[in-house]
Amino acid sequence: MTHLLEINNLDVKFDTDEGRITAIDNVSLTLDQGKVLGIVGESGSGKSVTAKSIMQLNPGNTIYNDNAEIIIDDENVLKFTSKNDLKKIRGGKVSMIFQEPMASFAPAIKIGYQMVEQLMIHKPMDKKEAKNISIDMLNRVGIADAEKRFNQYAFELSGGMRQRAMIAMALSTMPKLLLADEPTTALDVTIQAQVINLMKDIIKEYNMGVIFITHDLGVIAQVADDVAVMYLGSVVEQGPVNEILKNPMHPYTKGLINALPDINNLDAALTPIPGNIPSPLDRPSGCVFRTRCPHASKEGKEENIEMGLVEIKPGHWLDKCGVDCGKT
Amino acid sequence: MSENIVSVNNLSVSFDYQENFLSKKQKIKAVNNINIKIKKGSFFGLVGESGSGKTTLGRAILGANKISTGNVIFHDDDRDFDLTTINSKEMKEYRKKAQLIFQDPYAALSPRMTVRDIIAEPLEVMKITNSREETDERVRDIAAKCRLNLEHLRRFPHAFSGGQRQRISIARALVSNPKFIVADESVAALDVSIQADILNLLKQLQNELNLTYLFISHDLSVVAHVCDIVAVMYLGHIVEMAPSRELFRNPRHPYTKALLSSIPSIDPENKSKAIELEGEIPSAMNPPSGCVFRTRCPHASPDGKEGNIEMGLEEVEPDHWVDRCGVSCG
Numbered sequence: 001m002t003h004l005l006e007i008n009n010l011d012v013k014f015d016t017d018e019g020r021i022t023a024i025d026n027v028s029l030t031l032d033q034g035k036v037l038g039i040v041g042e043s044g045s046g047k048s049v050t051a052k053s054i055m056q057l058n059p060g061n062t063i064y065n066d067n068a069e070i071i072i073d074d075e076n077v078l079k080f081t082s083k084n085d086l087k088k089i090r091g092g093k094v095s096m097i098f099q100e101p102m103a104s105f106a107p108a109i110k111i112g113y114q115m116v117e118q119l120m121i122h123k124p125m126d127k128k129e130a131k132n133i134s135i136d137m138l139n140r141v142g143i144a145d146a147e148k149r150f151n152q153y154a155f156e157l158s159g160g161m162r163q164r165a166m167i168a169m170a171l172s173t174m175p176k177l178l179l180a181d182e183p184t185t186a187l188d189v190t191i192q193a194q195v196i197n198l199m200k201d202i203i204k205e206y207n208m209g210v211i212f213i214t215h216d217l218g219v220i221a222q223v224a225d226d227v228a229v230m231y232l233g234s235v236v237e238q239g240p241v242n243e244i245l246k247n248p249m250h251p252y253t254k255g256l257i258n259a260l261p262d263i264n265n266l267d268a269a270l271t272p273i274p275g276n277i278p279s280p281l282d283r284p285s286g287c288v289f290r291t292r293c294p295h296a297s298k299e300g301k302e303e304n305i306e307m308g309l310v311e312i313k314p315g316h317w318l319d320k321c322g323v324d325c326g327k328t
Numbered sequence: 329m330s331e332n333i334v335s336v337n338n339l340s341v342s343f344d345y346q347e348n349f350l351s352k353k354q355k356i357k358a359v360n361n362i363n364i365k366i367k368k369g370s371f372f373g374l375v376g377e378s379g380s381g382k383t384t385l386g387r388a389i390l391g392a393n394k395i396s397t398g399n400v401i402f403h404d405d406d407r408d409f410d411l412t413t414i415n416s417k418e419m420k421e422y423r424k425k426a427q428l429i430f431q432d433p434y435a436a437l438s439p440r441m442t443v444r445d446i447i448a449e450p451l452e453v454m455k456i457t458n459s460r461e462e463t464d465e466r467v468r469d470i471a472a473k474c475r476l477n478l479e480h481l482r483r484f485p486h487a488f489s490g491g492q493r494q495r496i497s498i499a500r501a502l503v504s505n506p507k508f509i510v511a512d513e514s515v516a517a518l519d520v521s522i523q524a525d526i527l528n529l530l531k532q533l534q535n536e537l538n539l540t541y542l543f544i545s546h547d548l549s550v551v552a553h554v555c556d557i558v559a560v561m562y563l564g565h566i567v568e569m570a571p572s573r574e575l576f577r578n579p580r581h582p583y584t585k586a587l588l589s590s591i592p593s594i595d596p597e598n599k600s601k602a603i604e605l606e607g608e609i610p611s612a613m614n615p616p617s618g619c620v621f622r623t624r625c626p627h628a629s630p631d632g633k634e635g636n637i638e639m640g641l642e643e644v645e646p647d648h649w650v651d652r653c654g655v656s657c658g
Contacts, residue, residue: 042519042520042521042522043490043519158608159378160608161608188377188378188546188609189377189546189547189548189587189590189591190377190586190587190590190604190605191377191608192590192592193589193590193592193602193604193605194604194605196592197602197604215519215520216592217520217594218591218592218593218594219592221592221593221594221595221596221598222592222593222596222599241596242596242597245594245595245596246595246596255521256520256521257594259520259521259523259524260520260549260594261524261527261547261549261550261552261553262549262594263548263549263552263576263588263591266552266553266572266573266576269528270524270527270528270553271524272521272522272523272524272525272528273521273522273524276489276491276492276522277489277519
């Protein structure tokens with residue numbers, strides 16, 4: 001069976017005034033239809049850059065490596081350069097939901113016009129049909145009074161409503177792959193619960209593949225089937241969500257889980273991960289996590305370990321350096 | 329000497345609002361008839377969604393918002409400050425005692441000042457120190473307590489990560505030796521790994537310096553971990569208030585229950601469904617009559633009798649206060 005999405009050996013570098021920085025280092029991921037892949041990690045770990053690479057939305061100073069592949073429908077979308085090809089992935093086969101719904105709608109154009117506009121670009125249909133589909137979609141995501149909302153501006157909608165409208169817009173072209181970049185982070189927790197349930201229903205109904213980016217492990221646990229933990233541009237641990245969260249092996253994954261306040265165990269002390277995520281300008285050699293790792297050896301032998309995932313249990317992939325560390 | 333450091337009595341804060349220059353002026357009540365007492369040395373948590381009035385309440389206690397009715401009294405060792413009648417001279421005195429830590433460590437620090445100048449500014453403005461040496465001494469002292477290096481003091485904020493910047497903000501708030509700190513969403517902008525570090529630092533400083541916190545947050549699991557007592561706000565009202573363990577073990581108000589159940593569990597097998605609330609928090613411009621939560625309450629009666637219930641806290645168990653309407657509902 002072919003995968004819906006296959007990312008192979010992706011490196012992403014940015015040329016900046018201060019030098020060339022590595023944002024993504026040798027990331028490989030696969031996603032099947034109807035599945036949700038969660039990507040977690042701190043800010044600066046490369047979650048969003050990975051997702052944006054799929055739609056080639058990274059800025060102009062981005063350099064992809066030559067042997068990188070992002071395969072959707074047997075085509076390497078990284079090689080797309082013409083406008084027509086890019087249109088196929090941007091909004092056609094792939095849609096994206098961003099974190100800040102206020103920033104993703106144009107403020108001076110009515111919501112409805114924006115929805116109709118993008119539908120007509122991707123699907124052969126007239127204005128009337130596009131309007132009907134859009135209003136349908138708004139109803140589908142639980143917006144009351146869809147017809148009235150269709151003629152309103154983004155600022156007239158509340159935060160949760162805007163995010164629903166964003167979801168409706170992203171789904172109206174029936175993409176095969178949905179990239180959700182922190183879709184619930186800006187929302188209040190009661191609204192977050194509504195939006196998560198809505199997304200789960202829609203994913204099931206349309207049987208699409210979803211990449212769900214978040215820094216919230218709780219959200220991942222509730223939405224994702226598989227999870228990839230990223231740190232400083234590398235995937236350090238990957239596998240089924242149940243396995244990774246119940247049986248984390250990499251010290252970074254363990255650190256993230258221990259740092260999380262657990263509402264069911266108020267006596268547990270909060271354990272921060274020491275130090276800060278290093279600047280991508282001075283990315284550690286060898287194991288990228290070694291500068292913050294509680295098991296790092298004194299002689300610094302982790303400097304020389306090349307990073308790479310190994311399968312330690314069926315489906316559970318772990319970075320080489322994390323396999324032995326912590327075992328005494 | 330009172331055991332409380334802050335008493336808030338029947339406090340309401342309203343803002344004037346005018347849709348356009350022709351329409352009539354309206355009053356928006358952001359905070360409505362609040363009564364709280366904050367004990368000395370406690371970690372008092374205030375939770376609620378955006379628009380519930382948490383920040384307005386915090387700012388009113390600091391004297392940064394005008395108080396419409398009711399009063400706020402700050403009990404210092406030998407004197408009381410009444411925030412409703414305070415004059416500008418007393419206000420200067422009060423500022424030394426009560427300080428604020430902001431949410432966004434990126435916006436709160438001036439990019440053109442060195443860390444030393446940022447931390448020293450309150451001392452200079454309040455004229456607490458008499459010489460530059462004394463100022464430097466105080467800055468170094470508080471920086472060390474907040475785990476900043478001396479070498480950091482010469483640099484500018486852009487050189488620091490979010491967690492370090494938040495430590496600089498904390499140092500600035502504490503340099504005047506205050507007794508009471510309002511921490512407004514102070515960890516919301518940070519990554520979880522850093523968040524734990526800042527929370528531990530706040531706790532440690534509380535013990536070292538005898539501080540009392542009003543900790544404002546939308547994140548219940550954070551509040552559950554650090555606070556001794558928690559008040560839940562909804563649309564300008566406190567709907568439930570209790571010691572945190574009691575509140576999280578035995579929530580009584582339907583809004584508190586819904587909030588608690590909405591926290592996504594980190595256990596993938598725990599698919600216990602969140603109590604899903606209909607709709608969103610209503611606009612403060614025209615809040616529902618009676619119980620403000622009734623428009624989203626899963627137990628609201630069809631005949632709408634909650635519209636006539638006056639809001640007010642009742643003590644259901646020692647120290648556990650629940651809004652009248654929430655006591656019996658469900």
